[in-house]
Amino acid sequence: MFFLILSLVALDPRYHTYQRMMQEIDSLALLHTEIARVETVGVTAVNQLPIIAVKISDNPQMDEDEPALLFVGVHHAEEVLGCEVCIYTIEHLLEGYDNDSLTTRLVDNLELWFIPILNVDGHGIVTSGIDTTWRKNLRDNNDNGIFDPGYDGVDLNRNYGFNWEYGGSNDPSSEYYKGPAPFSESETQVIRDLAQRERFLMAIDFHSARTGQGEVIYYPWRWGANFCIDYPFIRSIADSLAESILNDAGTGCYTAIYGVATEGNFRNWLYATLGTYAYTVEISWGCTPPGYRVDDICQRVLDGLNVFMQRATGPGVTIYVVDSISLLPxxxxxxxxxxxxPSLPPRTSDPVFGVFRKLLTPGVYSFEIMKDGYETTFVGNVNVVDTPVSVIVKMKPQSGVTEERHGRLMQVIPDYSSGVINFVAKVNESGNCTLQVFDSSGRLVTDVTRVSFADDRYVWHVPKNFSNGVYFAVFSKSGRTTCKRFLWLRSP
Ligand SMILES: [Zn+2]
Structure with a gap:
């Protein structure tokens, strides 16, 4: 009897299992190494399975000065269409590159990140047929070492650390259990850490509601009676995305609706914390339409994503902020x-390129750029039309602030032939100081403390087993700290 029920509720084989998704993504990436890279961005909380992200861009090994976009499937285990849309879009981009002019332009000018399955543990419960309506991850809420479908799991899309306290449920048995603390789950930490590293301009998380409204795009946000400050920009992008996805019935398009701010979800956290224009796309109606319909659903969502991705290079500003003397970002x-x-965290240029990007609607805008130790700079009358307007802002050190204050910037110069990294401190920084190198997950990989910068330079002999990737060098002296991101890419 039990097996009979299982076979009745088993998922249509059109839907990917995690293993099949991994195989297909790996072989696609191998066929297109010039524009695709697969990165393990974390592991799941219970089964310790890798959560992978695919980056699609020209020079995918490098962090280039290009707008970055993030697409995430399967926060909610049973909403498997999100994985299908991600894989479908990845295939389309990789196979269309050099064949189709729009795709080539998107891949050349953007950094496109996909996480097809975020909730890998929960997704396994669904695809194995144990419970095709499972929503949460597999956190062992009662710590008894076994999976209790009536009590375990956290709703990952209520676990983000902005307005976490207002949303979801405190009851572990609820489908909407928000977890014991904001970002308590390794799956949401993956998004947090990747987003803080990549600073996405726009993002989408794909859902497909088992109950509730389908064919809808939610955007941030309405909080009480107020819309968020970027409402006109965010709303116009939501509308253009919704209007370019034909509904299943073929009678119209998806609908854009504001979401509430008082819920610790992906969209609200990304917008509140980093200013990312983040959207939730509820694909189709219900979770698992029959397999034969999946390609058609994915294609119609992709029509919208093509408009969405193009928008990243549409009306807006790109402001480069540099020191007027050193010209360093x-x-x-x-x-x-x-x-x-003022109630939201400051929006800042990124420390690597000094670049600040923001999508706007056409019009005339003014900007105020501020930093401790520098004179506040005003840039007025920037006329935004149909592509991002580039502005270079050279910030003047405040009078009375000596060169020494700006001397703490550090250069990181890898020398692959000698297998060393030169850490070069600027003016007046020789002598004892602290230097630490962290990997992109925040793990300390050197214990080089209290080094002496002879001639303002410290030469670090890189260990043989030091793997290629993005690292952060943190340099401190007399209570002042500078963090530099750098890439180590030694050929084997
Ligand atoms: Zn959902």
Whole structure:
């Protein structure tokens, strides 16, 4: 009897299992190494399975100065269509590159990140037929070492650390259990860490509601009576995305609706914390339409994604902030006049390129750029039309601030032939200081402390087993700290 029930509820084989997704992504990436890279961005909480991300861009091994976009499937285990849309879109991009002009332009100018299955543990419960309606991850809420479908698991899309306290349920047996603390789950930590590293301009998480409304796009946000400060920009992008996805019935398109701010979800956290324009796409109606319909559903969502991805290079600004003397990039706060909300964290240029990107609607805008130790700079009358306007802002050190204050910036110069990294401190920084190198997951990989910079330079002999990737060098002296991101890419 038990097996009979299982076979009745088993998922249509059109839907990918985790293992099949991994195989297909790996072989696709191998066929297209010039534009695709697979990265393990974390492991799941219970089964310790790798969560993978695919980066699609020209020069995928490098962090280039290009807008980054993130697409995530399967926060909710049973909403398996999100994985299918990700795989379908990845295939389309990889196979269309050099064949189709729009795809080539998107891949050349953007960094496109996909996580087809975030909730790998929960997805396994669904695809194995144990419970095709399972939603949460597999956190062992009562710590008894076995899976209790009536009590275990966290709703990952209520576990993010913005307004976590207002949303979801505190009851572990609820389908909406938000977890014991914000970001308590390794799966949501994956998104948090990747987003803080890549600073996505826009993002989408794909859902397909088992109950509730389908064919809808939610955007941030309405909080009480107020829309978020970027409402006109965010709303216009939601509308253009919704209008370019034909509904299943063929009678119209998807609908864009505001979401509430008082819920610790992906969309709200990304927007609140990093200013990412983040959207939830509820694909189709119900979780698992019959397999023969999946390609058609994915193609119609892809029509919308093509419009969405193109929008990243549409109306907006790209502001480069540099020190007026050294011309080194600066991480500075950028405020768009009339679109500034003091209750949200500051929006800043990124420390690697000094770049601040923001999508706007056509019009005339003014900006205020500020940083400790520098004179606040105003940039007025920027006329935004149909592509991002580039502005270079050279910030003047405040009078009375000596060169020494700006001397703490550090250069990281890898020398692959000698197998060393030169850490070069700027003016007046020789002498004892602390240098630490962390990998992209925040793990300390050197214990080089209290080094002496002879001639303002410290030469680090890189261990043989040091793997290629992105690292962070943290340099501190007299209580002041500088963090530099760098890439180590030694050929084997
Ligand atoms: Zn969902």
């Amino acid at each position: 600066l991480e500075a706060e950028v405020r768009v006049q009339n679109y500034y909300d």
